[in-house]
Amino acid sequence: MADAGSPGDGRRSGRRAAPDGARTTDLDPGPGAVYDVVANDxxxxxxxxxxxxPEDVAHISELMAALGELRATEKRIAEASRRYMQLNETDMMALHYLIVCTNRDVVATPGGLAKHLDISSASTTKMLDRLERAGHVTREPHPTDRRALAVRITPGTHLAAREGIGRQHARRFHAAARLSRRERDVVIRFLRDMTREIAPREDDRPVDDPGPG
Known part of the structure; x- marks a missing residue:
């Protein structure tokens, strides 16, 4: 059985010691630099x-870097869209929900929005008040339920969102279409498996918990 090395000597992890005098002052630019598996652990x-x-560890690092680059690009697009629309992240999520409801001919309600966004009824009301004052949504009597209201995105906001962030995100379809069905199945399985791996668990220590002293 090969010697795995002691915890601190770098052999167990595949850590590569830098040659004398080889230290640099900054990481390489780009999000990928901070996702290297060995550099983080x-x-x-x-x-x-x-x-x-080691070659598989390097390949996994490349995969993590690619995920980081995707998240960074999506973040830049979302931030630019929020600045343009002068809305926050929750507002944008609400508008996205209303767009999908419109496209599917589904009547959106404040209760449905609250459930989708995982926020309270009071927070939903405040958000809708703000969006309605800004001309992004309307509220009117529900067509079939007298106890509820129907929430609709205004045509102007729908068009602005569709031509902005909507059109940019729609380009992801082309990347998915270039894969075979088998390749898409692999990607789907990987993404869902990663989601399960990183989802919070009951035995996880809270991020602000320093642990035993």
Whole structure:
């Protein structure tokens, strides 16, 4: 059985020691630089990589960097859209929900919005008050339920959102279409598996919990 190395000597994790005098003052530019597996966990304290070949660790780092680049691009698009629309993230999520309801001929309600956004009824009312004052949504009697209101996105806001962030995000379709069905199945399985892996668990320590002293 090969020696996996001691926890601190770098062999277990595949950590590469920098030559004398080889230190640099900054990381390479771009989001990928901070997603290198070994750079984030040099001693293998977070993930035991003893059974993973160094070339596979490097390949996984490349995958993590690609995910980071995608998230960074989506963040830039979302921030630009929010600045243009002068709305916050929750507002934009609400408008997206209303657009989908419109496209599917579904009557949106404040209760449905609250559930989708995972916010309280009071917060939903305040948000809709703000969006209505800005001319982004309208509220009117529900066509079939007298106890409810129907919430609709205004045509102007619908067009602005569709031609802005909507058209940019729609380009993702082309990347997915270039894959075969088998390749898409692999991507779907990977993304769902990663979602399960990083989802909070009951035994997870809260991020602000320093742990045992």
């Amino acid at each position: 040099p001693d293998g304290d977070l993930v035991d990589r003893s059974g993973v070949a």
